[in-house]
Amino acid sequence: MEEFSTAKHKLSSEDYPEFIKYMGSKSKIIDFVMEGINSVYNGGYVCDLFAGSASLSGALSQQVPVHSNDIQAYSGTIAKAYLLTSSEYISIDEIISQANDIHSKNLNSLYIEIHDYNKDVSLDEFNEIEKAQQQLIFHDFQGQWQLFTKNYSGTWWSANQCLWIDAIREVAENYKGTPSYNLILSALMYAMAYSSQGTGHYAQYRDAKTESSMKDISIYRKKSVVEYFTRKYISSINQLNHLQKLPHKITTLDYKDCLNNIDNSTVYADPPYCFVHYSRFYHALETVVLYDHPNIQVKGGRFVKGRYRENRHQSPFSIKTQVSSAFSQLFKGVRETKSNLALSYSNTGMISIEKVIELAETELGPSYDLNLLTIDHKHMTLGRRLDRDREVKECLFLAKL
Structure with a gap:
């Protein structure tokens, strides 16, 4: 491997395959994000602190070393698909x-x-x-690799779709530790997203209450997990057949722990904006990656409709009483590691833009030059409200030593 120069590069977005539907994804405004990062980047690593769908890893994989971090395992798997590529896939x-x-x-x-x-x-x-399939959750399956058939049949996917999800997931395990493993799982997450009868996330599946909703659900029940998986796997190989190998890093740490493991980096931070926890919306992705047979949350003696994993991660950025302290910890970590920062937030966030600026000024101190970039943007809600997207003002807080 050639030693990578830490000299400053002008960064731009590369083409990359998108694997999941992700609420709040920055893929539509990636050029705006790049503009902000370029204004504070001085060479070395770009640390994507809350990587989510890992779109920044996809966009930068051939230009600079990326440190992709997210506490959710599925994010790390997608980042590995982008960053740890191969010339030979299964x-x-x-x-x-x-x-x-x-x-x-x-x-x-x-x-x-x-x-x-x-x-x-x-x-x-x-x-x-549908009900008969949903009752499979009470069946005692003997095999290790029938988790989705047991827990999710008749919910976002049919029993047959779940059989295919389990089958492809079992095959992936044969290639664990190789780039093929990450790509198989990422393409499987894509197939899950586009064959699901939900709205793009996995908070709650739809019930057939009317003839119309039955017909709509049936459209998705007919979709082939295998066909979606196959197309995405093949097309992704063509996009990810990279020649340059950079010393990328992928971690699944809490943001504070990640900040303790960087030095003189450029941090891109895109924390949650609202009160809903991403672990609720994407628990099925976490489960397909970990495949750890989690306990399903029970309420009132019954499995909750969302069939969520117990002990899901709760972000302090989504908790009103903790969000200010969370931002203070973020800014403190940036200052202590002598890093630069590009922080995404919006005027619809848990706290005001003015409050974020106040916390940044307090924690970063006079050594940092602070600036603010804004852009009008339609934010995807993925059906969380009646409006599928809302007009928001997207902001980039820029802090440079």
């Missing part, structure tokens, strides 16, 4: 051949009939089919 034919054998074996052992969603049924019949 062939798609080999993956699908193995998955097909696993799917066939598990399908034959399933005690309920797999519904053909091309058949016309009444609304009542449809809901009985």
Whole structure:
């Protein structure tokens, strides 16, 4: 590997495959983000402190060394797909051949009939089919690799779609420790997102309450996990066949711990803006990556509809009583490591822009030159409210030594 120069580079966004639908993603305003980072970047690592969908890793992977960090494991997997690339990936034919054998074996052992969603049924019949699949959560599966079939059949995905998710996930495990592993999981997350009957996240799935909603859900039940996975895996290999290898880092740490492990970096921070916790919206992605058979949250003696993992991460940036302190800790960590900072926030955040500026001035002190960039932007809500997107003013707080 050639030694990478720490001299300053003019950064720009590269083309990269997008793997998940992500609330608040900066992919649509990546040029604005690059403008802010360029204004404070002095060479060396760019640390993406709250990487999320890891879009910054995809955009910068061939230009500078990136330190991608997020406390969620799925984010680290996507970052590895972008940053730890290979010239030789496992062939798609080999993956699908193995998955097909696993799917066939598990399908034959399933005690309920797999519904053909091309058949016309009444609304009542449809809901009985969905309910039967949802009841699989109470079935005692003997195999290790039937987690999604057990926990998620008849929710965001049909039982047959879950069988395929489990099968591809089992195949991925055969390549753990290789770049193929990260790409298989990332392409699987893409297939999960685009075959899901939800709105792009996994907070709650839709019920068929009307003929119209039944027909709409059926459209997604017919979608092939294998086809979505195959297309994304093949197209991603073409985009990720990088020649230059840089000394990238990927960590899954709390933001404060990550800041303790950097030095003289340029930090890009994109913390949560609102009161909802991302771990609620993307718990299924965390589960497919970790595949750790988590306990499902129970309320009132019943599994919650969202089928969330117990003990999900709760970000202080999404808690009203903790958000000011969280920002203070962020600014303190930047100052103590003598790093520069580009911080994304909006005028719809948990605290006001004026308060963020006040905290930055207090914690960073007079050694830092502070500036503010703004842009009008439509923020994706992924169905959390009646409006699918809202006009917000996106801000970049820039702090440079």
